[in-house]
Amino acid sequence: AQTVTQSQxxxxxxxxxxxxxxxxxxTSESDYYLFWYKQPPSxxxxxxxxxxxxxxxNATENRxxxxxxxxxxSFSLKIxxxxxxxxxxxxxxxxxxxxxxFGAGTRLTVKP
Amino acid sequence: GAVVSQHxxxxxxxxxxxxxxxxxxxxxxxxTMFWYRQFPKQSLMLMATSNEGSKATxxxxxxxxxxxxxxxxxxxxxxxxxxxxxxxxxxxxxxxxDPxxxFGPGTRLTVL
Numbered sequence: 001a002q003t004v005t006q007s008q009x010x011x012x013x014x015x016x017x018x019x020x021x022x023x024x025x026x027t028s029e030s031d032y033y034l035f036w037y038k039q040p041p042s043x044x045x046x047x048x049x050x051x052x053x054x055x056x057x058n059a060t061e062n063r064x065x066x067x068x069x070x071x072x073x074s075f076s077l078k079i080x081x082x083x084x085x086x087x088x089x090x091x092x093x094x095x096x097x098x099x100x101x102f103g104a105g106t107r108l109t110v111k112p
Numbered sequence: 113g114a115v116v117s118q119h120x121x122x123x124x125x126x127x128x129x130x131x132x133x134x135x136x137x138x139x140x141x142x143x144t145m146f147w148y149r150q151f152p153k154q155s156l157m158l159m160a161t162s163n164e165g166s167k168a169t170x171x172x173x174x175x176x177x178x179x180x181x182x183x184x185x186x187x188x189x190x191x192x193x194x195x196x197x198x199x200x201x202x203x204x205x206x207x208x209x210d211p212x213x214x215f216g217p218g219t220r221l222t223v224l
Contacts, residue, residue: 033212035212042217043150043203043205043217043218044215044217044218045156045205045207045215045218046215047212047213047215050212091155091156093212095211095212098161098211099158100146100158100211100212102155102156102157103155104154104155105154105155
């Protein structure tokens with residue numbers, strides 16, 4: 001099975017600091033999409049950032065940025081200037097050929 | 113951004129009964145909608161792709177007779193859990209337009 005692996009079940013960061021969440025994936029395709037989602041306690045899935053595999057430039061959305069290493073099949077999420085509202089479950093996901101796969105998630109705690 | 117709604121947000125039913133969950137795209141038309149299942153403290157798993165005017169496409173391992181999907185209009189897809197049992201208790205989430213951008217708020221199903 002082509003999987004998505006998040007090796008950090010839980011992470012903690014001090015408010016205003018930076019944290020990086022790890023994700024690796026497996027695919028035999030050359031064209032695919034990668035995503036990071038935030039799921040707060042309300043359980044509403046929120047798309048944080050997306051990366052097209054054909055793009056070499058790392059995606060950035062305000063305080064959120066990714067480090068996309070295609071050869072290594074690695075897709076980490078960096079959250080800068082962490083805020084209390086960033087506390088949530090974060091899921092990494094990969095999409096290609098109508099196949100959508102999610103990682104197991106990382107629970108991020110933000111300490112005031 | 114596009115809005116997707118689900119109804120009900122929480123349903124409790126007796127074992128053996130059927131439950132219908134609705135997924136609506138509120139401000140756009142969606143020829144395709146997607147249904148996910150999320151067990152407590154676990155990730156999302158794609159169950160099926162709902163196609164307007166045609167049969168749904170189910171992921172491997174998902175019982176199509178158990179989880180009936182109807183996509184009768186461009187803004188509405190329904191998931192019916194037939195003869196529900198306690199093991200069907202889960203959080204069901206839909207997305208619309210594509211499987212990765214716009215998610216509904218989810219429906220919590222508890223089968224007693």
